[in-house]
Amino acid sequence: MSDPTSNPQPEDVVHDADGDAVNVEAVNDGESVPGGQPGAGTDGSPSGANDQAATAGEGGSTPSSEEAGPAAAMVTLDEHQRLMAEYVNYKRRVDRDRADIQQRAIGDVLESxxxxxxxINLAREHGDLAEGPFRSIADKLEGSLGRYGxxxxxxVGEAFDPMLHEALMHAPWDASNEDLPKDATSTTVVVVMQPGYRAGERVIRAARVAVADPE
Known part of the structure; x- marks a missing residue:
């Protein structure tokens, strides 16, 4: 049996548990690692895997910041325009509703x-407003309400309009009545029992009248 000390081994050679010689230099170069693969990293994966993944990330389908920038800007612009359109529509709806509420409130006050x-109208027809302070008060009140439309x-003599007049009775045609038009061809107002009132296009109260058909 030969003495191991009589045959010195190179410094780069060591013995494993079975007494076989292992070349440390080869192991360091990644040529052969027990239990691993040549060129394997510390986690057992090929040493070039990370580099390949990095390369794939650079040349893959993921858009670069230069490519994604215009698309992102376009999406932001479209979203801004949509929000602006929604705001304009909302403001128009609010303004329209506010105007309707205001007109209804005015109409309710006028109706009361x-x-x-x-x-006042009856007093004027009976001559009670010919002069005096009451006439001045009545004129001012009607003038103030007129500013609200x-x-x-x-x-008498108006053509009957069911949207404006409420016919309470039907009377015979009186040809001697000078207030009736001579060329009337349709149902006509011959007596006004109660005048109507409107504010703008809204009829607050229809005129209550008697009507007649021309002969």
Whole structure:
């Protein structure tokens, strides 16, 4: 049996548990590692795997910042325009609703004053407003309400309009009545029992009338 000390081994050679010689230099160069693969890293994966993944990330389908920038900007612009359109529509709807509410409120106030206006109209027809302070008060009240669009309508000789007039009775045609048009061809108002009022296009109260058909 030979003495191991008599045959010195190179410094790069060591013995494993079975006494076989292992070339340390070869192991360091990645040529052969027990239990691993040549060129394997510390986690057992090929040493070039990470480099290949990095290369794939650079040349793969993932868009670069230069390519994604215009697309992202376009999406942001479209979203901004959509929000602006929604805001404009919302503001128009709010303004329209506000105007409708205001007109209804004015109409309600004017309707509550119709009994007072009826009394003033009757007093004027009976000559009680010919002079005196009451006439001045009545004129100022009607003038103030007129600024809110209040208008009185309904007169003898008007053509009957079911949207404006409420026919309470049907009377015979009186040809001697000078207020009736001579060329009337349709149902006509012959007596106004109670005038109508409207504010703008809204009819607050239809005129209550008697009508007749021309002969």
């Amino acid at each position: 004053l119709l009994p007072v206006l009826d009394e 209040l208008e009185r309508f309904g007169a």
